[in-house]
Amino acid sequence: MTASKVSLLCVLPEAWRDYYLDGFRKRLPDVQLVLPQDAIPPESITYAFVLAPPPGYLARFPRLKAIMPVGAGVEHILADPDLPDVPVVRMVQPDMAQRMSEYIVQHVLNHMRRYREIREAQARQAWNLFVSPTAQDTTVGILGLGTLGQHAATYLRPLGFKVRGWSRTPKSVQGVECFVGDDSLPEFLSGCDVLVSLLPLTPETAQLIDAQALKCLPRGASLINASRGGIIKDADLIASLDNGEVSEATLDAFDIEPLPEDYPYWTHPRVTVTPHCASAATVEAVADRLREVITQVERGGMPSPVVDRTTGY
Numbered sequence: 078m079t080a081s082k083v084s085l086l087c088v089l090p091e092a093w094r095d096y097y098l099d100g101f102r103k104r105l106p107d108v109q110l111v112l113p114q115d116a117i118p119p120e121s122i123t124y125a126f127v128l129a130p131p132p133g134y135l136a137r138f139p140r141l142k143a144i145m146p147v148g149a150g151v152e153h154i155l156a157d158p159d160l161p162d163v164p165v166v167r168m169v170q171p172d173m174a175q176r177m178s179e180y181i182v183q184h185v186l187n188h189m190r191r192y193r194e195i196r197e198a199q200a201r202q203a204w205n206l207f208v209s210p211t212a213q214d215t216t217v218g219i220l221g222l223g224t225l226g227q228h229a230a231t232y233l234r235p236l237g238f239k240v241r242g243w244s245r246t247p248k249s250v251q252g253v254e255c256f257v258g259d260d261s262l263p264e265f266l267s268g269c270d271v272l273v274s275l276l277p278l279t280p281e282t283a284q285l286i287d288a289q290a291l292k293c294l295p296r297g298a299s300l301i302n303a304s305r306g307g308i309i310k311d312a313d314l315i316a317s318l319d320n321g322e323v324s325e326a327t328l329d330a331f332d333i334e335p336l337p338e339d340y341p342y343w344t345h346p347r348v349t350v351t352p353h354c355a356s357a358a359t360v361e362a363v364a365d366r367l368r369e370v371i372t373q374v375e376r377g378g379m380p381s382p383v384v385d386r387t388t389g390y
């Protein structure tokens with residue numbers, strides 16, 4: 078890295094602190110790790126590793142050079158009206174992409190092979206006939222053809238799935254039927270047997286999956302939301318599940334987390350709740366990414382890629 082020790086402020090939920098700090102101590106021995114409660118002059122902090130710092134908090138550090146989010150989603154960070162004008166570096170990590178693709182493949186296969194119904198039948202000791210389509214009969218539509226969406230496509234295609242994707246700007250991805258922009262959304266949705274959300278949460282994508290969007294899906298299509306809860310209008314999804322328009326949903330991210338105990342998703346027979354565990358890079362992978370970014374910046378370069386504050390991702 079560099080001769081002089083750089084300081085990394087870690088603003089994390091308490092439950093996560095030891096995991097990251099222990100890993101960083103081993104992997105980044107030349108970085109001074111600082112916690113918000115440490116008595117250290119604010120001007121000595123040059124990097125911040127953060128999940129969702131309170132609004133205005135990062136503005137206290139006048140010599141920050143870069144902000145590094147824990148994850149790929151940055152909506153909590155960009156919501157700060159006083160966010161310092163330094164690069165917010167994207168957490169792009171092969172380890173995170175692989176884990177996400179594995180989650181998507183797992184749940185696409187579960188939906189296609191009617192695994193939820195098979196589990197229900199087992200609970201009743203019912204030896205039913207289950208006929209499933211094959212991957213070749215199944216189109217998976219990915220909302221968001223960015224880092225994770227494109228990677229997921231590379232896992233789905235070799236299994237035989239037809240893959241289509243939707244993005245804000247035009248894309249050309251081998252083996253993927255690409256749709257672009259709001260006007261193409263109904264046509265995109267109309268061909269999805271399994272709809273997967275890998276969109277960032279921005280003002281444009283908030284509540285995008287509402288009753289109108291769900292009605293564009295073929296009857297009986299299913300949904301996997303591995304991005305952010307705010308992309309879905311929950312009441313509309315529950316109504317679509319109840320009336321059979323949507324056959325089932327696997328949901329990993331929610332507007333309020335942890336999901337409140339009385340939230341209808343917990344007990345809905347057609348919903349699988351996973352506790353925001355689709356993908357997180359390991360501390361080793363995160364530390365390697367931090368080292369790469371700090372090295373770039375300390376050498377006078379611009380870290381890359383960075384969040385575009387105008388688009389919000």
Ligand code: NAP
Nearest residue numbers: 149150221222223224225244245246277281303304355356
């Ligand atoms: P990314 O590389 O920034 O990709 C985002 C994609 O969404 C891009 O293809 C982008 O289009 C598209 N998009 C954004 N706004 C759009 C709009 N208004 N209309 C159409 N398309 C739009 O992000 P990523 O790294 O793949 O991550 C995606 C999200 O996954 C993150 O923001 C985070 O919320 C979530 N995530 C969840 C977990 C988990 O464990 N559940 C883990 C990691 C990430 P363009 O390509 O045209 O820009």
Ligand code: GLV
Nearest residue numbers: 147148149150356
């Ligand atoms: C996790 O949700 C992330 O945004 O990385």
